[in-house]
Amino acid sequence: MRKALLFIPFGVFVVLGVLFYMQLGKDVHYMPSALVGKPLPEFQLVPLESSELVGHESLPKGPYLINFWATWCPSCSIEHEYLMALAAEGVPIVGIDYKDEADAAKQWLLDKGDPYAVVLQDEMGYFGVDMGVTGAPETFVVDSQGRVAYRHQGVVNEAVWQTLQGYMR
C-alpha cells in the first residue's frame, strides 16, 4: 500500500504532462467574441461614398464578412491582397474603416483596389466598441440569420479563411 502511494507524484506528473502537450501550439491569445450567436448590434454609420447615415439596411444579405481595417494599420495592407482575392470569388465583405480619415481611406482603395461591398466609416470607433474590437484588422462572420457567427483577430489569409468558411452559413 505504502509502495503504491509513492507512485502518486509520478502519476500526477504524467497527467500534467499530457495536459501541457495538448495545450502546446494553441494560440493563447485567441479570444472568442461574446457576440457569437447574437444578432449584429444596431448602428448608424456614414458610408465612405455618401454623407447619409445608414443602418442594417445597407448590409448585404448574409452570410457575409465584416472586416475592420484602417490606413494606419500595417497588417491591413498585408491582408488586403487576400481580401481582393476573396471578393473576386464573390464573397461579400463589409468594410468598417476604423478610426481613420475618409480621404486617406478613399486614396487607399483607389491605390490597392476595393474588395468591399460597402465601406462604412467608424471614425470615433463606437461601432468597434459595440463589436468588442480590440484593434485592426479584425474580421467577423455574419450568418444568413444576421447573427455573429465567428470572430477573427489579426490578418485573414488562406489558412484563416478555411476556418471562416465553415461559419458562412
Add this chain to the structure above:
Amino acid sequence: MMFPEIGHFALILAMFFAAALGVLPLIGYRTRNGLLLSSAVPLTYVTTALIFLSFVALTLAFVQDDFSVQYVAQNSNTLLPIWYKVSAVWGGHEGSLLLWALILGGWASAVARKSHTLPELTAPVVLAILGIVATGFIAFIVYTSSPFVRLLPETPVDGADLNPLLQDFGLIVHPPTLYMGYVGFSVAFAFAIAALITGNLNSSWARWARPWTNVSWAFLTLGITLGSWWAYYELGWGGWWFWDPVENASLMPWLAGTALVHSLAVTEKRGVFKSWTVLLAIFTFSLSFLGTFLVRSGVLNSVHAFAADPTRGVFILALLVVIIGSSLLLYALRAGEVRSSVSFGITGREAWLLLNNILLTILTLTVLLGTLYPLIFDALGLGKISVGAPYFNAVFGPIALFLIVLMGIGPIAKWHKTKGALLVRHAIAPALLAVLLSAIVYFVGDFDGWVWASLAIALWLSLMCFVEWFSKVAGKNSSLWTRAKKLPRAYYGMQLAHIGVAVALIGVIFVSANSVEKMVRLAPGESVEVNGYEFTFEGIKHVEGPNYVADTGVITVRENGKLIDTMHPQKRLYTTTRQVMTEASLSPGFTRDLYVSLGESLDQGAWGVRIYVKSFVRWIWLGGLMMMAGGLLAAFDPRYRKKAEVAHA
C-alpha cells in the same frame, strides 16, 4: 568578428562535456571505477569554462554592436547605454537561457570545489545529476534557441533596441538573482537524487544540502523582491504584486523551497520526514523547471511571455518529462526503502514543522491550481477563463495568515515533546499585547476588521520571536550579552527571516488598507491636495535621453506649506521602437511613498496626473531583504564547515 562563432562552438563543446559529465561518473559509480569517478570534478570545470566562454562571446557581440547576429539586432541598438547593452544579453529568450546555463555551471563548479567534503561516492553522482540537467538545457539552447544565429548577408545597419520596459536597473539585476535561486535548487535536487541512487538515505544528505538550499532560497527571495520592486516603479500604476502567471512561476518554487528549508532541518536534526524531504527537493526543482516551461512555451498568456514557439515548447516538455518524470519514478521505486526509526509527539517541534510543511505545500498547490486552471479549462474544451487576484487573495491570504500564526509557536516548541504549560506561559502575553496594540491602530485609523486581525498576527509573530530569544538569553549565571553572543549564527538567521515575514506583512496590510489614489487634471500652476500633501504642477520640460525623448512634468510637493520634494514623472518616447513609456516619479519614505505618474496630455497644457500615497510600501521589500539576509546568515553558519570536515575525516 569571429566571436559569435567561437561562442557557438564553445556552447556545442560544453554540451558534449556536460553529457560526458552526466554519463561517465555514473558508469564509474556502477563499476566502482576510480578513474571515471574522479573525472566528475574536472569535467564540471571544463563545462563551466566553456559556457562562460560562450557567454563572454555573446556579451562582446553586444558591446561591439555586431548587428549581424540576429539576437543582438533584435535586442540592442547603437544608442543604448553600455550597461544596458550588457544586460540586454539576458533581455530576450535565447540569452536568458544562456545565463541560466552559466549559472547552473557556476553552482555545479561550487559543488565541485566543495566535493572533498563529501563521501567519495556521493560527490561524483551529485555532479553527474547536474551534468544531465546541464546537457538538457544546453541542448535546448543549441537546437532551438541559439543566440548566435547570423543575419548574413543582409546585416541591419542598426538594432531594433531593447524593450524599453527592460531598460532599467531592476532588470539588470532581477533575472540573474532569480535564476541564481531557481537553478540553485538543482543542487538540493541533485543531492536528493544522489541519495536515491546510492541508497544513502540517512540524514547526512540533508546536512550537505542545507547550506546550498539556504543560499538558493535567499537568492530567490531577493529575486522576487527585486521583481516586485521593479513592477512597482516601472509599470506605472503602483502595484507590487499581480498574480501574473510568471510571478506565480517564481512564487511556487519559493513556497516549496521554504518548506524544503524547514523539512531539511527536521531531517538533519531528527532523522524523520526523510522520504518526504527527498520528494520536496524534487518538487521544488520541478517547479523551477515548470516555471521555465510555462514562460518559454507560450502555453500561458502573460505579460512576461516570450514569443510562443511550439518547437521550443515540445523540447522543454520533453526535457521536463525526462528529468522530472524519471526522478519521480526513481523516487517511487526507491523511497519505499526508507524507514524512520524516530517517533515524535504531536506537541513536539517536529509536529509544528510538519504543519508548516503541510501549509506551505497547500499554498504551493493553491498557486499551481490557480495558474494552471485556465489551461485545464481550455484543454477540456470548456472555454476561456482567467483566474485573477480575487481567487488568490481569497484562498492564499487566510492560509498564509494561519501559517504565520504558527510561525510564532514553532521555534518555541521543543524537539520530540513540548509541555503545554510552557507554550501557554510564553504565548499568553504576546497574544494579548498583539491584539491590544492592533486594536488601538484599528480604532485610531478607522480601518476594516481584517486589518485588526492581520496586524495582530504580524505583531504576535514579532513579539513571539522576541520572547523566544529572551527565554534563551535570560539567565542568572552570565550576562545577557554573553549569552546572546553564544547563540549560533543559524539561529539569528532564522529569527531575522521570521521577523522579515512580519515586516513584509505589515507592509502588505497598510499598503492595501491605507493607500490613497487620485486621478486629476492639472494645468500648469494648479495644485491638488492628497492625504495632507499638496501637489503643484509647475509645468512640462522637454528632455532628451540617449535613445528617447521625453516630456517631464515638474511637480512640487508641500506638507504644511513646506516644500518637501520636487518630482519629475516622465512620458518617454523611445525613438527606435516608437514605444511610449510612463516613468513614474517616487518620493520614498519609511512610512509612505509618494508616487506620481503622467497620464495623457490634455488641452491647454494640462495633463492627466495620477497621484498615489502608498503607506508602508517599502516594508514589503524591507521584509524580503531581511528574509534573504536571514537565509544567508543561516547558510554560512560555521557548524556546516566543521561537520563537513568531520565527514571528510
